[in-house]
Amino acid sequence: MRARNKRRGRQEGGGHHDRWMITYADLITLLLIFFVVMYAMSSPDARKYEVVVHSLQDTFRKGDSILEQGSGITGTADHYTSKNPPAAKQQTSAKKDAGSTKLTTREQAFRKQEKELQNLMGVIQKYISENKLENQIFVADQPRGIVITLNDRFLFDQGRAALKQGSASTLSKLASLFRDLKTPISIEGHTDNIPFTRTTNSSIYKDNWELSGARALSVLRFFLDKEHLSPAGFQYAGYAETRPVGDNSTEAGRQKNRRVEITVLRQLQQ
Known part of the structure; x- marks a missing residue:
């Protein structure tokens, strides 16, 4: 089983x-x-x-x-x-x-102004060369505008702010170039750092501040009173020795600092 x-x-x-x-x-x-x-x-x-x-x-x-x-x-x-x-x-x-990229009215105005400034600089350079004024007048294109620098010996006697007669023709030439510009013009007076007194310099000015301002004003008065330019396009100032371009420890540097600068500004008038 x-x-x-x-x-x-x-x-x-x-x-x-x-x-x-x-x-x-x-x-x-x-x-x-x-x-x-x-x-x-x-x-x-x-x-x-x-x-x-x-x-x-x-x-x-x-x-x-x-x-x-x-x-x-x-x-x-x-x-x-x-x-x-x-x-x-x-x-x-x-x-x-x-x-069809269109420029605004302001952009067109700036371009027109820039063209005028470059033409102005070319005419002034030619005038300086033709009249052998290279040691008296200098022109430069700077960011703020076209700067025309006039040596103080070309414009004034020592310690004075009255314009010399020999400077009238050059200032008249500049006035003819400024007449049709639609841009502000700044006139600035500068001195060296040597202080002076009224007795030693037979000057009517108290210090370099008064002298630099008076010199800038004399150039402005020539443009307004003699050349009858519109005062709306001008401004002036005196800076004494505060804005040197040369070394004040040397005679050559001090001579560079005694100057009047006329700047055609890169700025549209309102």
């Missing part, structure tokens, strides 16, 4: 070991179906493919950039920001900006 039961158990156990083949067969069948489907999908219809491609191209061409605060490809982004203008308008505005 026991021997029969052992043989039956062995026979039943052997049947269980063969069941894995059913699962394996099912797996192979599913893999076969999967590869058949993949093969079918790898052979697309050419016409349908072209339709899809054209549709995608059209979508990307019409969509605007989200980075530029557009609505994106789907048209749903950035509801609360301004959208990009249409492509046609962008091209039109770009052509207008490139082709």
Whole structure:
């Protein structure tokens, strides 16, 4: 009896070991179906493919950039920001900006003024060269304007503010150039750092401040009273020894500092 039961158990156990083949067969069948489907999908219809491609191209061409605060490809982004203008308008505005850039009235006035200043400097340089005044008059183009520097010995006697007769022709030439300019002109008097008294210099001025201011005023009076230029375009000041251009420890440096500067300013009149 026991021997029969052992043989039956062995026979039943052997049947269980063969069941894995059913699962394996099912797996192979599913893999076969999967590869058949993949093969079918790898052979697309050419016409349908072209339709899809054209549709995608059209979508990307019409969509605007989200980075530029557009609505994106789907048209749903950035509801609360301004959208990009249409492509046609962008091209039109770009052509207008490139082709017809218009200057403002003030910009045009500055350009006209700059041209006048350069012409003025050229005429003054020519006048200085023709009259051999290189040691008496200097002209320079500086950021604030065209600066015309006149040596004090060319204009005045020592300690005085009355103009010498020999300076009248040069000042008249400058006045003729200033007559049509529409820009402010600043006249500034300067001295060296050596103080003086009325008794030693026979001067009516108390100090260098009074002397430098009086000299600038004398040049201004010549333009207004003798040449009848409009006073609205002028300003004057005396700076004494506070703005030296040379070394006050030497005679040559002190001579440079004793001067009158006439500056045609880079500034539009109101």
